[in-house]
Structures are given as C-alpha cells and as structure tokens.
Amino acid sequence: MTAGTSDTPCGRGGTAGARNRDAARGVPFARRLGLGSVLLTCDHDNTGSCTVIEATGGVLEDQRGEKRGYWIRTRL
Template sequence: MPELVLPTTSVMTSFLEAMDEFVAEGAENSQTAAWIDVNAPGWQDPERFATFVEAVKADALLDSPRPDWHVPCTTLWWVDGHDYLGRIAIRHVLNDFLLDVGGHIGYDVRPTRRREGHATAMLRAALPWALALGIDPALVTCDDDNVGSIRVIEACGGVLEDVRGLKRRYWVPTT
C-alpha cells in the first residue's frame, strides 16, 4: 500500500528510473526537473544519492541555506515498498511568487504510474502534514488546462479562488 515517507535511499533504484521517465517526458518547471538539472548523473553513485536525500530533507529546516527566493519546504515521497511513485512538496510559508503561482503544495507522479489515483491519494495524505506545519487552508495551484490536477485538487476539497494567467488557484482545507 503506498504511503508518504521522508526521502530515503531505500528507493534509489526506482527513484532513478522515475527520473529517467521525467527526462524522457521533457519535464521542466518543477522541483523534479530542478533535481535532475542539479544532481544527475552524479546521483547514480550511492554516496552522492545519500547526500542528495539528506539535502532534500534538510530543506525543511529553517536554518538550512537556500536561495533568497526559496522558503522552507518539507518534501515527502510517495512509495510502495521500494517503488518510488512520486513526490509532494509542502512549502511552509508563501512568498509573493508562491502566493501568485506556486502555492503551498506541489506534486508530481512518475509518468508510468499516472492515472492510477496516486496524485489524489498523495495530496490527501499530505494535508495532515500541512496542518501540522500550521497551514490551513493550503494554497494548491495547477495549470488552467491540466484537467487531471484540477480533478485531484477538487477531489481533495479544493475551492477555486481565481485564475491568474495560466494558473488556477485553489484553497484546500487541511482539517
């Protein structure tokens, strides 16, 4: 049964296979795409992968170094045993960009495991984590033409506030 976990080296093989799927798809403008740009191919080495995992977990800490435009972020991986299925990021606070475009929560599911209900289950499972961080409601955004994400967000109780440019902005209760 899939579950949200903190990033772990136990899914390294499956994680790297998923990253190859995102590369083949042409992933861009996401946390996953940024991970690929910065870390591949070095993370094929188990020690470098372990360093990457620790860095992802450390991003949740207030005192971790980060670019000025980044905020503390808890990243969780959606896994089934040793199979990496996707990731979800919970941004602890909103800066101007996140308020307008990115939101509190962003997620993606590996391409070969889409349309299986993982995104909805993952977002539902992440809402208590967001509440524990003091977030209620959570802003979740998606592209205006992303029918799959619109359905996921609405299935989790998202209420559309508005559409800004190409982004739909929803408030999702975490309680």
C-alpha cells in the same frame, strides 16, 4: 513554504486514485505544521491536476493567466 508534484516520464500513467492519495497526504502534514489552509496551483489546462485537487477538497479561488489557484482547508 512550497510543495509540489510533477508529472515526470517515470510517473506518468499512474492511477488517479494514487494521485488523489498523494495529494491528500499533504493535508494532514500541513495541519501538523499548524496551517489552517493551503493554496494549490496548477495550469488551467491540466485537467488531471484540477480533478485531483478538487477531489481532495480544493475550492477554486481564481485563475491568473494560465494558473488556477485552489484553497484546501486542513482543519475541519
């Protein structure tokens, strides 16, 4: 299963807090699905996405080409 967000013209200009809340909502959803962790990816030069993922608890696993992969644990 994959889930994603995009920065569409109508979505630009939102606050970082709103983006953090949106990203954080996915963690309980993944937990309800029985997933122990989820992998989020973003472009290496997308500092906004990197910041949001890290603020949500994402731990950088690696960078492959232009993509960075972060794991977020859904269970404490």
